[in-house]
Amino acid sequence: MDEYKIKTIEEGLTKIEFPEFDKISSDAPVFYNPHMELNRDLSILAIQVFQKQEQREINICDLFGGSGIRGIRYKNEIDGIGTVSINDISEVANYYEQHNIELNNLEEVEVFQHDASMFLRMKRGEFDVIDIDPFGTPSPFLDSAGYCARRNSLLCVTATDTSALCGTYKEPCIRKYNAKPYKSEYCHETGIRILAGFVALTLSKYAKCIEVKMSHSTEHYMRLYIYVKKGSKRTDETLKNIGYVSHCKNCLHRQTSKGLASSVDDVCPVCGEKLIHAGPLWLGEIQDSEFIQKMIEETEYKKINTEKEALKLLNSCLIESDAPATFYDVHKICKSLKASAPKLDLIFDEIKKEGFVAVKTHYNPLGIKTDANVEDIKRIILKLCDES
Numbered sequence: 001m002d003e004y005k006i007k008t009i010e011e012g013l014t015k016i017e018f019p020e021f022d023k024i025s026s027d028a029p030v031f032y033n034p035h036m037e038l039n040r041d042l043s044i045l046a047i048q049v050f051q052k053q054e055q056r057e058i059n060i061c062d063l064f065g066g067s068g069i070r071g072i073r074y075k076n077e078i079d080g081i082g083t084v085s086i087n088d089i090s091e092v093a094n095y096y097e098q099h100n101i102e103l104n105n106l107e108e109v110e111v112f113q114h115d116a117s118m119f120l121r122m123k124r125g126e127f128d129v130i131d132i133d134p135f136g137t138p139s140p141f142l143d144s145a146g147y148c149a150r151r152n153s154l155l156c157v158t159a160t161d162t163s164a165l166c167g168t169y170k171e172p173c174i175r176k177y178n179a180k181p182y183k184s185e186y187c188h189e190t191g192i193r194i195l196a197g198f199v200a201l202t203l204s205k206y207a208k209c210i211e212v213k214m215s216h217s218t219e220h221y222m223r224l225y226i227y228v229k230k231g232s233k234r235t236d237e238t239l240k241n242i243g244y245v246s247h248c249k250n251c252l253h254r255q256t257s258k259g260l261a262s263s264v265d266d267v268c269p270v271c272g273e274k275l276i277h278a279g280p281l282w283l284g285e286i287q288d289s290e291f292i293q294k295m296i297e298e299t300e301y302k303k304i305n306t307e308k309e310a311l312k313l314l315n316s317c318l319i320e321s322d323a324p325a326t327f328y329d330v331h332k333i334c335k336s337l338k339a340s341a342p343k344l345d346l347i348f349d350e351i352k353k354e355g356f357v358a359v360k361t362h363y364n365p366l367g368i369k370t371d372a373n374v375e376d377i378k379r380i381i382l383k384l385c386d387e388s
Contacts, residue, residue: 031066041304058128068097120144146203151230165191182278185329188217196282209235241284287321316362323369342384
């Protein structure tokens with residue numbers, strides 16, 4: 001491996017070395033993405049909360065090891081970790097993973113060179129945490145993850161194919177996630193719900209069901225932290241959270257319909273125009289307030305370089321944890337009304353005065369998550385415009 005120029009970086013308490021590369025891509029000799037440091041920091045917080053919740057030593061699978069940074073940090077920086085298994089099909093990656101394990105003086109970290117899906121099939125029931133962080137879609141690996149996942153385990157899933165999940169490219173989303181997307185102002189939330197729904201339906205084949213503990217859409221990727229339970233009756237019950245979001249392009253009304261094969265309205269009840277449907281997707285909770293609060297508390301005990309950014313995101317997810325699905329973009333509504341946008345805080349205050357929920361969302365700085373309908377919001381905005 002002497003032909004490579006070596007780069008050294010530090011994240012948290014961990015130091016690693018890997019070959020330098022000009023561009024972040026799958027063509028790099030060993031994959032390392034500096035822009036995913038927040039992702040790795042949040043993962044450390046989430047897995048530590050999970051470990052404390054389970055009150056036992058846990059074993060972790062880092063399915064796409066690359067430089068080894070993720071799996072090595074897990075062993076080095078999380079308490080109560082047993083064996084960490086780092087897998088990568090690349091021989092060069094395996095070399096640097098082993099090198100970085102030794103660089104950090106770690107034991108009980110094993111390196112494997114297998115196809116990702118085959119590795120999970122070989123290791124059924126061995127992991128308490130499975131982390132799937134691929135370059136692109138996680139879709140091809142989720143069936144094997146469902147087969148492998150233990151009862152009461154944590155599944156961490158990253159998707160970087162946001163253009164498909166958000167509806168920019170409809171056909172790839174249908175092909176990979178068996179769901180129809182729609183590119184609306186809340187398309188990133190729709191994308192997360194499509195991904196969660198696909199995970200739920202995939203795991204249900206193995207009588208396993210999901211609870212989404214935390215989720216977020218950040219820059220070029222989406223991330224889910226999913227608690228996996230087992231039992232056919234329980235799984236049948238949770239699949240009632242699968243359904244559709246219906247959207248009206250004309251008046252911006254939206255509504256949800258639970259049920260995989262249930263009938264959905266084709267006509268907007270507000271303006272009579274045709275509704276556009278996205279799904280099947282997950283209509284259950286995508287944030288768990290208790291779990292997120294514990295992640296926030298863990299930041300006091302962990303050394304993470306992205307602490308300020310992590311806390312901002314976690315607090316935002318905490319605030320929106322009990323809010324309804326989807327959100328309204330204030331500027332989009334004002335454009336439809338041909339009105340100037342009032343101050344955002346005034347809109348929030350007025351919605352709350354009328355007895356509705358109104359919270360901000362991490363998806364969009366101009367977004368309002370509320371149980372008020374679009375007609376209520378339009379009326380409130382016009383009222384504030386008249387008063388200004």
